[in-house]
Amino acid sequence: MNRKPEEAAKTIGSYALLILLSFISLFPAIWIVMSSFKTGNSLFSDTLIPHKLTLVHYQELFEQTKYLQWFLNTLKVAALSTLIGTSLLLLASYAISRYRFAGRKSMLTAFLVLQMFPGFMAMIAIYVLLNTLGLLNSHWALVLVYSSGSIITNVFVAKGFFDTIPKSLEDAARIDGASHMKVFLSIMMPLSKPMLTYASLMIFNGCFVDFIFADLILRTEEKRTLAVGLFRMVNQSNSTEFTLFAAGAVLVALPVTLLFIFLQRFLIEGLTAGAMKG
Amino acid sequence: MPKKTGAAVLSAVIPGLGQIYNRQWLKGLTFLLTGMAWFYFMIHGLTGHLRGLITLGELPSRMVKVGKMTRMVEGDHSIFMMINGLMALLALLLYCGFYLLNIRDAFMVGAARARQEPIRSFGQSLKYMGRRHFAYLVLAIPLTAIVFLTILPLVFSVLLAFTNYADPILPPANLVDWVGFGNFKKMLSLDVWSSTFVGILTWTLCWAVIATVTTYIGGVLVAVLIHQPRVRFKKLWRTLLIVPFAIPNMISLLVMRNMFNNQFGPVNKYLGMIGLNGLPWLTDPFWAKVTVILANMWIGIPVTMILAFGVLTTIPRDLYEAAEVDGAGSAHKFRMITLPMVLFATAPILIMQFAGNINSFNVIYLMTNGEPVNPHYQYAGDTDLLVTWLYKLALNQSQYSFASVIGIIIFLLVATFSIWSYRRTRSYKEEDMIT
Numbered sequence: 001m002n003r004k005p006e007e008a009a010k011t012i013g014s015y016a017l018l019i020l021l022s023f024i025s026l027f028p029a030i031w032i033v034m035s036s037f038k039t040g041n042s043l044f045s046d047t048l049i050p051h052k053l054t055l056v057h058y059q060e061l062f063e064q065t066k067y068l069q070w071f072l073n074t075l076k077v078a079a080l081s082t083l084i085g086t087s088l089l090l091l092a093s094y095a096i097s098r099y100r101f102a103g104r105k106s107m108l109t110a111f112l113v114l115q116m117f118p119g120f121m122a123m124i125a126i127y128v129l130l131n132t133l134g135l136l137n138s139h140w141a142l143v144l145v146y147s148s149g150s151i152i153t154n155v156f157v158a159k160g161f162f163d164t165i166p167k168s169l170e171d172a173a174r175i176d177g178a179s180h181m182k183v184f185l186s187i188m189m190p191l192s193k194p195m196l197t198y199a200s201l202m203i204f205n206g207c208f209v210d211f212i213f214a215d216l217i218l219r220t221e222e223k224r225t226l227a228v229g230l231f232r233m234v235n236q237s238n239s240t241e242f243t244l245f246a247a248g249a250v251l252v253a254l255p256v257t258l259l260f261i262f263l264q265r266f267l268i269e270g271l272t273a274g275a276m277k278g
Numbered sequence: 279m280p281k282k283t284g285a286a287v288l289s290a291v292i293p294g295l296g297q298i299y300n301r302q303w304l305k306g307l308t309f310l311l312t313g314m315a316w317f318y319f320m321i322h323g324l325t326g327h328l329r330g331l332i333t334l335g336e337l338p339s340r341m342v343k344v345g346k347m348t349r350m351v352e353g354d355h356s357i358f359m360m361i362n363g364l365m366a367l368l369a370l371l372l373y374c375g376f377y378l379l380n381i382r383d384a385f386m387v388g389a390a391r392a393r394q395e396p397i398r399s400f401g402q403s404l405k406y407m408g409r410r411h412f413a414y415l416v417l418a419i420p421l422t423a424i425v426f427l428t429i430l431p432l433v434f435s436v437l438l439a440f441t442n443y444a445d446p447i448l449p450p451a452n453l454v455d456w457v458g459f460g461n462f463k464k465m466l467s468l469d470v471w472s473s474t475f476v477g478i479l480t481w482t483l484c485w486a487v488i489a490t491v492t493t494y495i496g497g498v499l500v501a502v503l504i505h506q507p508r509v510r511f512k513k514l515w516r517t518l519l520i521v522p523f524a525i526p527n528m529i530s531l532l533v534m535r536n537m538f539n540n541q542f543g544p545v546n547k548y549l550g551m552i553g554l555n556g557l558p559w560l561t562d563p564f565w566a567k568v569t570v571i572l573a574n575m576w577i578g579i580p581v582t583m584i585l586a587f588g589v590l591t592t593i594p595r596d597l598y599e600a601a602e603v604d605g606a607g608s609a610h611k612f613r614m615i616t617l618p619m620v621l622f623a624t625a626p627i628l629i630m631q632f633a634g635n636i637n638s639f640n641v642i643y644l645m646t647n648g649e650p651v652n653p654h655y656q657y658a659g660d661t662d663l664l665v666t667w668l669y670k671l672a673l674n675q676s677q678y679s680f681a682s683v684i685g686i687i688i689f690l691l692v693a694t695f696s697i698w699s700y701r702r703t704r705s706y707k708e709e710d711m712i713t
Contacts, residue, residue, distance in 0.1 A: 007508070010508065011508045011509075014503060014506060014508065014509055015509070017503060018503065018504070018509070018515050021500065021503075021519060022515065022518040022519060024576070025518060025519050025521050025522050025576070025580075026518065026521055028522075028525075028530055028533050028534055028537060028576075029521060029525060029530075031533070031537065031544065032529075032533045088419065088420040088423060089420070091416050091417065091419065091420050092416075092417060092420035092421070094416065095412075095413040095416040095417045096413075096417075098413075099412065099413035101411070101413045101414065104413075107417075112696070113693070114424075114428060114429070114432070116633075116689055116692040116693045116696055117432055117685065117688075117689050118637050118639075118665050118668065118685055118688045118689070118692075119637065119639075120639070120669070121432060121435050121668070121682070121685040121688075121689075122427075122428055122431040122432045122435065123431075124435060124668075124669075124672045124673070124678075124681065125431035125432065125434045125435040125438075126427070126431045127673075128357065128434075128678065129361060129431065129434070132355075132357050132358060132361075144423075144427055145427055147423070148420075148423040148424055148426075148427035148428055149427070149428065151420050151423065151424060152424065152428060179409075180408070180409065180412040184416075205526065208526060209526040209527065209528040209529070210528075211528055212639070212643075212669075216673070227526075227528055230528075230529070230532070231528070231532070234532050234536070235532075242536065245532075246533075249529045249532070249533065252526065252529060253525050253526055253529045253530075256524070256525075256526050257521070257524045257525050257526075260520075260523070260524035261517060261520065261521075261524050264517070264520065
């Protein structure tokens with residue numbers, strides 16, 4: 001029985017390590033939340049929990065900046081992109097997974113190759129195009145690029161999902177005389193709910209946090225999305241608005257983070273499915 | 279002449295003629311009109327656009343004397359000509375597809391007629407198409423989106439690498455020309471470019487290796503730590519440690535950049551409180567590199583943790599029990615059972631993550647923006663990766679052609695590793711770990 005103290009030490013060590021790791025993983029989040037409630041606008045306070053809590057930065061956010069407008073812009077772009085992107089993705093991955101047609105293999109290879117180009121190489125070309133055509137500063141440009149881009153980034157995960165649905169389900173429906181469209185709408189669509197959740201969350205989140213392309217395209221303050229607005233707020237080298245940024249960041253990150261944690265199961269499924277097929 | 283050959287030849291001469299010969303009037307008429315419409319566009323414009331793609335413009339902007347006044351007359355706009363030329367090329371390809379299908383259709387229907395089979399009416403043909411070629415119909419919309427919004431811009435940017443479209447040669451004031459592999463040669467032989475390129479390439483590869491290895495090992499260790507039988511509240515720990523993955527990384531990176539601020543950041547202030555000198559986290563070339571790697575670990579470890587967790591739950595318990603009977607300690611069990619199992623299941627991802635890390639734009643751009651600036655580099659700093667350099671070259675310096683060269687090089691790098699990993703997974707799939 002001389003192993004007991006050793007075991008206990010190991011247990012305590014494990015917990016200590018876990019607490020330390022959790023602290024590290026939560027620290028930036030706690031720090032930004034605390035900063036947003038802090039008076040003044042400086043980066044630093046000697047205690048993690050500020051002496052005086054205030055909501056003034058949240059108020060400023062809505063009164064002095066166009067935060068609400070940015071929020072609405074982001075919601076508009078993200079909702080449209082998610083809707084269009086998910087439907088396009090659904091169509092493409094369904095056809096590729098369930099049908100065997102000439103050119104299928106080469107299409108898959110093409111998708112694979114397209115994924116290997118640095119993501120915004122095409123974006124820069126689109127920027128040059130929009131710039132020469134004078135079409136900058138439009139939300140539709142963002143929606144189109146996000147939704148078409150989401151097909152290529154998610155098609156393998158989605159295809160992998162459809163591959164797992166047994167063929168017999170479809171065959172049974174076919175024997176009963178269901179058409180292709182009917183099979184797709186009344187059998188495949190309901191079954192693909194977990195995949196749809198995963199894909200739309202990914203697309204939605206992507207729109208919420210992308211600032212590179214949005215920053216290129218959106219020229220005026222009224223058109224900006226949240227990510228661009230916040231990025232601009234803190235990126236200027238002489239920025240003194242740190243606490244304001246903190247408040248804005250909390251308002252953006254909180255819903256997204258909670259959504260992610262809430263939908264953990266789907267995310268893990270998606271990640272592992274994508275990885276196994278990779 | 280047999281009916282099938284006759285119909286095919288007629289369709290080859292004029293699209294739709296073979297269909298009419300096959301007595302498919304409406305279909306033939308549709309094909310005929312499509313063919314004629316295309317012929318019309320071919321004469322009006324298409325050939326001009328295609329020629330424009332080759333020449334990229336012949337007339338530069340110039341001053342012209344009109345009476346007593348000299349006026350600026352706009353010349354050809356090379357970039358517009360390139361875009362239009364690409365569209366024309368795409369239209370040409372589409373037409374070729376249509377033309378071949380038209381001949382094939384005439385041939386097939388001709389053959390069916392020779393076999394005395396009934397000929398489908400237009401409506402029946404459409405219905406048949408919907409049934410037989412459902413996949414193509416469904417794919418049409420997503421593919422159009424991809425062709426116009428992804429492939430066309432990509433081809434355009436690849437083509438830019440072979441032009442001299444870089445500040446100060448910017449249309450409409452100047453004409454852009456094809457220069458073949460000139461930019462690639464400059465990148466390798468011209469001293470200002472090649473030293474930057476070699477420096478950044480080296481750092482990019484080091485970064486990709488270090489970033490991949492640190493997040494991978496970290497993630498596996500954390501997963502193993504939580505997975506120990508003695509640890510309770512597994513779900514709670516997992517959720518706490520997943521938080522960095524859930525926070526939008528754009529936000530967390532901007533926050534971290536402020537945390538590591540040399541003068542005002544809390545990291546240095548806290549270090550100061552316990553009597554340590556702060557470090558030049560973001561301003562010293564070496565420490566800036568360390569900082570981005572730390573930030574990347576913070577973001578990346580949860581992903582590997584989730585994956586490793588998935589693998590750990592699938593390892594059969596009796597493997598461990600058998601090892602215990604043989605007297606193996608926990609370190610031994612980890613090395614002989616856990617690690618090989620996890621490695622086996624996640625090896626393909628490891629290489630994909632490596633390829634992905636070559637392109638991790640956000641971490642660098644948001645943490646350091648490539649800084650500190652290196653005076654020996656052409657438009658780049660010490661922590662710049664190839665991707666961020668590409669971005670700076672295109673957007674801040676208008677060096678479009680060089681940016682495209684970098685893009686192609688990144689593509690070649692990523693493609694090499696991806697193909698290599700694909701080969702490996704294929705060979706892996708043929709063996710089984712547990713039999």
